[in-house]
Amino acid sequence: MNKAWWKESVVYQIYPRSFKDSNGDGIGDLRGIIEKLDYLQELGIDVVWLSPVYKSPNDDNGYDISNYQDIMDEFGTLADWEALVAGMHKRGLKLVMDLVVNHTSDEHSWFQQSRQAKDNPYRDFYIWRPGKDGQEPNNWVSFFSGSAWQYDETTDEYFLHVFTKRQPDLNWENPKVRQAVYDMMHWWLQKGVDGFRMDVINLISKVPGLPDAPITGEGKYQFGGQFFANGPRLMEFLREMKDEVLSHYDIITVGETPLVTTQHGLEMTHEETGALNMVFQFEHMDLDRERDSVTNLLVAKPWHLTALKEIMGRWQKDLETGGWNSLYLDNHDQPRGLSRFGDDGRYRVESAKMLATFVHMQQGTPYIYQGDEIGMTNVAFPSIEDYRDVWLLNGYQQAVEQGVDPEKVLAMIQPTSRDNARTPMQWDATAHAGFTSGEPWIKVNPNYVHINTQQALADPDSIFYYYQKLIRLRKQHSVIVYGTYDLILPDDEQIYAFTRTLGNEQLVVILNFKAETAVFRLPDHITYTTQPELLISNYEVDPAQSIEQFDLRPFEARVYHLTN
Numbered sequence: 001m002n003k004a005w006w007k008e009s010v011v012y013q014i015y016p017r018s019f020k021d022s023n024g025d026g027i028g029d030l031r032g033i034i035e036k037l038d039y040l041q042e043l044g045i046d047v048v049w050l051s052p053v054y055k056s057p058n059d060d061n062g063y064d065i066s067n068y069q070d071i072m073d074e075f076g077t078l079a080d081w082e083a084l085v086a087g088m089h090k091r092g093l094k095l096v097m098d099l100v101v102n103h104t105s106d107e108h109s110w111f112q113q114s115r116q117a118k119d120n121p122y123r124d125f126y127i128w129r130p131g132k133d134g135q136e137p138n139n140w141v142s143f144f145s146g147s148a149w150q151y152d153e154t155t156d157e158y159f160l161h162v163f164t165k166r167q168p169d170l171n172w173e174n175p176k177v178r179q180a181v182y183d184m185m186h187w188w189l190q191k192g193v194d195g196f197r198m199d200v201i202n203l204i205s206k207v208p209g210l211p212d213a214p215i216t217g218e219g220k221y222q223f224g225g226q227f228f229a230n231g232p233r234l235m236e237f238l239r240e241m242k243d244e245v246l247s248h249y250d251i252i253t254v255g256e257t258p259l260v261t262t263q264h265g266l267e268m269t270h271e272e273t274g275a276l277n278m279v280f281q282f283e284h285m286d287l288d289r290e291r292d293s294v295t296n297l298l299v300a301k302p303w304h305l306t307a308l309k310e311i312m313g314r315w316q317k318d319l320e321t322g323g324w325n326s327l328y329l330d331n332h333d334q335p336r337g338l339s340r341f342g343d344d345g346r347y348r349v350e351s352a353k354m355l356a357t358f359v360h361m362q363q364g365t366p367y368i369y370q371g372d373e374i375g376m377t378n379v380a381f382p383s384i385e386d387y388r389d390v391w392l393l394n395g396y397q398q399a400v401e402q403g404v405d406p407e408k409v410l411a412m413i414q415p416t417s418r419d420n421a422r423t424p425m426q427w428d429a430t431a432h433a434g435f436t437s438g439e440p441w442i443k444v445n446p447n448y449v450h451i452n453t454q455q456a457l458a459d460p461d462s463i464f465y466y467y468q469k470l471i472r473l474r475k476q477h478s479v480i481v482y483g484t485y486d487l488i489l490p491d492d493e494q495i496y497a498f499t500r501t502l503g504n505e506q507l508v509v510i511l512n513f514k515a516e517t518a519v520f521r522l523p524d525h526i527t528y529t530t531q532p533e534l535l536i537s538n539y540e541v542d543p544a545q546s547i548e549q550f551d552l553r554p555f556e557a558r559v560y561h562l563t564n
């Protein structure tokens, strides 16, 4: 396997709106991030991925961009951005920007032009179609509820938007669109950007003819993912982007790719024939939730550890031959991983450390979402008025209009909402968790009083220092980065255990995913010639204890290093 700095790195995601406010307007900003660079350096991460900071009317919190080459007013100025990148590079940190080019904002000048007339030179920058029998051109549902088409009176046609109606999809079939995107990427790269996280990048090629989606649920509009995800020209477009832009720089690239299989993942990330370094797959994010066919909202469902093992293991093994994984349990679009896969009550600290071990010990590049490193949890706001996410609010409104009891809708939303991850970063126990001196744009999680960075930095046994240790270990042991993954105990519903092997070195990673004690027995095929070394654990372990068999306490995690 080829070595690469982005395989050896740990990425930290900042959702700027909720990270740190420097000017008291209640919205996080670039100067706020600059204030916290020493904190990030202390944690030990290598790369920061910044969710979008470009000009935007914020219909979808910056994922609707009206000018790719300028900074959102609430976040600051280009000069602030330059100060941020300089501050990061001075500390040896790299900066990944979000590249949102499946769609723009409807306020982008390209779209403003495009909607004016059918013969406008920008018309074909977007996907316009006449109606069909007085209805939308096809039956696709938008990811965020309602039709994926919006009628526009000026030219009596509809435009496609797979997200909100204020996020029109760009027409990648048009070479001028692609060239404009590549030019913009060069502009940022020349300003010192170290890579891109590419928003829903596998949606850029749509199946020609835009066929109707099969009827799989209730309602007028149906999920058309098979016609707009992983489309026929996707790899051609990505390889063109690689030739035109990516291959000219030493950067890190990660594609956000819903609805992908491991085959797609390998194809996109293959070091010779692919185009991106890694992708975010979503199979494990879909494990404990399903789409409610009536309301189109995501609702929680029980999940099984064996299913998680099956998914993660398949990604580990199928990408082994030349691809690379990204490793994550949450981000700004997901509830907190700790609340989903761990225990955010009694065993909050233990389970946060266990889950961190899980993420960091598989093969791939680990991603930490802001607040994971202090064990931030989901929030259950008591009223719909407290929620901010456009997806959730659209879904809520639609469900209530359909006659579903508002209290019931609220209860459906609480565990699955994206706002769980968007509450302000908890810095200290002062008002609004030290995030802002003003009124925050979204309420803080009330548990900030005891869960905050000040507390974490003062406690040598905190989740923060556990992450710091995991990151340091990655720099010390190449088996953590490059070792081959193999699952042990595939059928166990409580213990998740696997090995990583590189030459004569082996890691044994042993994780208890439940609040009960379990007995771990080392399988016979795992051998060692010297005394196993415990690299990290979230409990005190008696050094004299044998690795052959022991009790694994609630949410206990251990990583042993063996040599043969």
Ligand code: NOJ
Pocket (backbone or CB within 6 Å): 060, 063, 064, 100, 163, 199, 200, 256, 332, 333
């Ligand atoms: C994925 C982004 O992560 C999410 O926040 C956004 O709403 C959609 N793509 C649309 O850009």
